[in-house]
Amino acid sequence: MAAALCACSLYAQKVTFAPQWTPQAQFAGFYVACEKGFFAEEGLDVEIKHPGINSSVSSMDMLKSGSVQIAGFQLIQGIIARADGARILNVFQTTQESGLCCVSRKPISSPVEMDGLKIGRWKVGFSDFCEMLETYNNIHIDWVPFLNGIGMYVYGAVDATLCYSYSELIALELAIGKIPEDQILFFSDFGYECPEDGLYVMEDYYNSHKDVIDKFIKASKRGWVYARTHRDETLDITWKYIKAANINTNRETQRRMLDAYIALQQNKISGRIDFAPVKPKVFKSIVKALEDVGYITEEVEYNDIIR
């Protein structure tokens, strides 16, 4: 488990934050907030604890266990966890759009064509989406959960694999070359409108440390705005975290990831980057979908989780 400490003072409020994965440009805004002293300026002493690369302990597990106060994960994960009784709250929506896609070994034009295929997916956190996909399209997919990366696709162990446009897709293209566009299926093109990354806290912590959370979010926003306008410097900062955690990646991957991730922060329709909370309508449709596939039994209200 990798951890990084921001500059702090004796009087600073200590906060521990777990991004949802190992160091990469997906979390660049938080690194920038750390390195440029935005957290410190808010009187926060932030420690960033990344989940281990070979570990099954997710950032949500870390949040639930109390080893971190703030954790990053996806909205669906948050809704399911809340439905399962975890008293977690979404306090900040990092992205506005979904970068989820399926990269196939053969041309693919719609989710229906995924029927019967052996498709890789992350072991942590995406079974919900996968079931929604199968249910809504009335198909059966032979899912192959994996912990890490693109290996199974490259070796030919799967017919297709789920990717994030800002992460695995980039890694794949830098590993085996450009993937033809007709082999990539973006789910957002088929009505899957689910914003992904957000920041979550436990309800108790929220109630007792709202000021700390607000400061954390304020500094994080600054970090992301800075990252958007200072890409090279942001990449350098991110690279420091990557090297410290000894992550096997390269700068080109991270450069592309930063660009792709920042693109997801922009609202497709409004074109704005305002880190707005997920819209109630979108939230409701996701909850309904999760109910439909039986992933949640308890209804989750927008106000229960979104702050």
Place this chain on the structure above:
Amino acid sequence: MKRIHSFSTRLSLGIVGISSIIFILAIGTAMVLSYTIVAEEAVKSAENLRDASIAKIEKTLLEVEMNVQARAWLVKENLDDEQYLYHITHQIVEENPNIIGSAIAFDKKVFKGKYYFSPYSYQDGEGGILSKQLGSAQYDYFYMDWFQIPFLMGKDCWSEPYFDEGGAQELLSTYSYPIYGENGEVIAVMTADISLDWIEKLLADIKPYPNSNIILVSRSGAFISNSSGIDLSGETVFSTMYYASGADNNVLLLAEALSRGETGAMEYSVGNKVSFAVYAPLSNGWKTYISCDYKDVLSRAARMNIFMILIGLLGVITMFLLSYYMIRRLTKPLSEFSDSVIRIAKGDFDAQLPEIRSEDELKQLRNSFEYMQKSLKDYIRELQVTTSEKQKFISEINIASKIQMSMLPTDFLNTDRVGLYAMVLPAKEVGGDLYDFFIKDNILYFAVGDVSGKGIPASLIMAITRASFRFITRMGLPMNEVMSKMNDALAEGNTTGLFVTLFVGRLDLETGELQYCNGGHNPIVTVTPEGEASFMKPKPNIAAGLFEGFPYVLETCTLRKGSKLVLYTDGVTEAERADKDQFGEQRLLDWATSAVKVCPEAEEACKNLYDTVKQYTDGNEQNDDITIMTIRYN
């Protein structure tokens, strides 16, 4: 100052110029050929090296694979003996020093009550081998590539390279071999972890060129080994492309060909650096390529070519010096000839000609020069003799001329009664014209003659004529008798055919009676006291010296006081201008009419006529003796 290049310099430069062009063409062709051959050989050599390295790597990998595969049956046979399963992994690590760890990772369904079971043995880094159970919630191997991929695919594979987290940051790869159960399902994956550091050492030793890079990449394009010395951990073949500024499209094609596991060779350039790469896959899906900078490849050929160019330059310089020396040696006699000719031209006819030992054109030239020198010498000698003789002759002629002139009286008359002036201007050194006069007993005797021909013979006749006139006239004979005697004297024994036109006269100064005889001479001009000029019409007599005994006729007339006479030879009337127009008798008559008035004295009149004639001929060469005599009678 204008620089004069010698013949030898120009010829040498010409030879060197042509040789240089041939040399440049030859060197250029040789360079292109040598570069092409060297480049082709380099590609072949690199391909051989590539294949050799692949063979070496695969041999080591195969040993590892065999080590694992050979024990697969033991696993199936001993599923109930956990300790033995540990022992198997221990054996694998123990047997092959390249293997730093080995596991048998069982599927979760194999052992009831045991979700994770994976006996694992590994080198402890201090020479010992330790064992442990690998799987746990923290190390969920079921979802790791080294387990999952062979498990799903049912065939063995080598994992992507990874860093040993617990160890000394060694780059490792895991060989995974699936073990099938009774029902044909995969029940376990047997592994062997090896450090990949040896590959780097192995490849470093077989670098074909100093700047060559031998690279081994995984299926995902990750660098397992590269000999460039640059840390490429985390990079892929495709990612590094974006750091190479100025890379051409072939870099991408190369990466793609490599990614597809193709075998081949390709040329590419990054900036100004042009390289080629040979590439091929290994049987486990890894790929290797060797890149060679053409600068390195061709450096030997370039060195050879520089050496060739230097040799060539040396050759050209030597050729220039040798040809210059040889041509100079061959043409040296020419400049010596030149010196000799100048000396000859300056009059040194004994100037030494250069010695020519060769029997060639130069020898011929020397012979010609020698002949010319001898001919010139002889000619000049003859010329010297001739000139000397001519000088002597001229000198004698001059003396003769003086003698001749001294024969003619110069004590001209200028009294109240009579005035007489005469002049002879020979066309050559000595002439054939003559005049004479003298007074005896108040009688003026005078004569003007013109000997046919010119030069010495005419002058001799003239001398005889003048002497015979004086002698015969003194006898007191009538003038026709005088003429006859002179004719006889001249005609006697005259074998030369020379004759004299002669006018002889006898003027009685007292009475004005003029007795005269004209022997074939030009009619004389008389000017009356009134100034009327006219030609006398004498009786026709022939010139003296032609026929002995010819009967000359005497004529007489009386001059009135104030009359003038103008006697002359045909040199006056036949004096020519350049356009061959002669002075003529009419001009003479015109002159006499006008000039006698302005020139009352004989001398004035005589000189005035001469000037008039000279003026008329306008510098044209005089081709006949001119004699003028003017007489005034009062």
